[in-house]
Amino acid sequence: MPELPEVETIAKSLSASLPGLVIEKVEVLNSQVIAAPGSGEFCRLVAGRKILGLSRRGKYLLMSLSGDLVLAVHLRMTGRLIHTGPGEPLARHTHLIFFLQNGTQLRYADTRRFGRLWLLAPGSLSTHPGIGSLGVEPLSPQFTPAYLAGALAGRRTRLKSLLLDQRVVAGLxxxxxxEALHRAGLHPLRPACTLTGEEVEALHAAIREVLREGIAARGTTVRDYTDGRGQAGTFQEKLRVYRRQGQPCPRCGKPIARLVLGGRSSYFCPGCQR
DNA sequence: CGGACAACCTGGTTGC
DNA sequence: TGCAACCAGGTTGTCC
Known part of the structure; x- marks a missing residue:
């Protein structure tokens, strides 16, 4: 579900209300979502900690806690973190409830139960199998056309597969x-190593542009996604190709096509993505 | 290396 | 109405 703009929006919305609050206790309704440590240890270690701040790395939400601990959350497809008042009815598929000092609750709900939480020491972020192998942040100064060119060089894989590889760029x-491939005018099946310098520049710019616009629109709500206050995003209104099969391309008018790559849909315009 | 596919899950939509 | 098939924002592992 949530990609970089959605996780960024959740982190920002929770940053407005959570920092400074102490977690009094954790109620585990389904221990399956706690990846590490075991749920007993998890609850014992989290209870009594103060929430210091929220941040994001790739699609991971990071909550720093007092006593040098980090709660890392990956929402996968349908995970949701919502800060609620005590009286709100419990959403279906709620698996964890963090009871906070002021009576409010932070709830983790996840219909498909793919999402996971890890309680980590800050130093062990780099050895975490997912977080430690993440590539560059696409909105950071380290993500340059030269970096992208280097990542594409010698790779026979298709552009779309490469963009989804979190070890290359984190968060797409x-x-x-x-949406980035469409804006750059590049076909999803194009072998990565065949791009010209100009095309690499266009792709680099398109990735940054679409992520910035996604954040500005507070994310894309196709179905389940909401921010930390339960509010939907609006970027679904601005999508040009995603899930628009058969509808006219906003740039050239040709019908948007769909292909399947590695079991996942790719939407593109056969007219302007050669 | 790269690609296809299954697994992990529930639920919504579509088509017969 | 019923039911099966297919689809879904992600990641990981296996097999070829």
Whole structure:
């Protein structure tokens, strides 16, 4: 579900209300979502900690806690973190409830139960199998056309597959990869190593542009996604190709096509993505 | 290396 | 109405 702009929006919305609050206790309704440590240890270690701040790395939400701990959350497809008042009815598929000092609650709900939480020491972020192998942040100064050119060089794989590889660029998912390729005028099946310098520049610019616009629109809500206050995003209104099969391309008018790559849909315009 | 596919899950939509 | 098939924002592992 959530890609970089959605996780960024959740982190920002929770940053407005959570920092400074102490977690009094954790109620585990489904321990499956806690990846590490075991749920007993997890609850024991989290209880009594103060929430210091929220940040994001790739599609991971990071919550720093007092006593040098980090709670890392990956929402996968349908995970949601919502800060609620005590009286709100419990959403279906709520798996964890963090009871906070002021009576409010932070709830983790996840219909498909793919999402996971890890409680980590800050130093062990780099050895975490997912977080430690993440590539560059696409909105950071380190993500340059030269970096992208280096990542594409010698790679026979298709552009779309490469953009979804979190070890290359952290945070792109199916929606924003398709939207970036369309804006850059590049076909999803194009072998990565065949791009010209000009095309690499266009792709670099398109990735940054579409992510910035996604953040400005507070993310894309196709179905389940909401921010930390339960509010939907609006970028779904601005999508040019994703899930628009058969509808006219906003640039050239040709019908948007769909292809399947590695079991996942890719939407593109056969007219302007050669 | 790269690609296809299954697995992990529930639920919404579509088509017969 | 019923039911099966297919689809979904992600990641990981296996097999070829």
């Amino acid at each position: 998912g199916n929606i924003y990869a398709d």
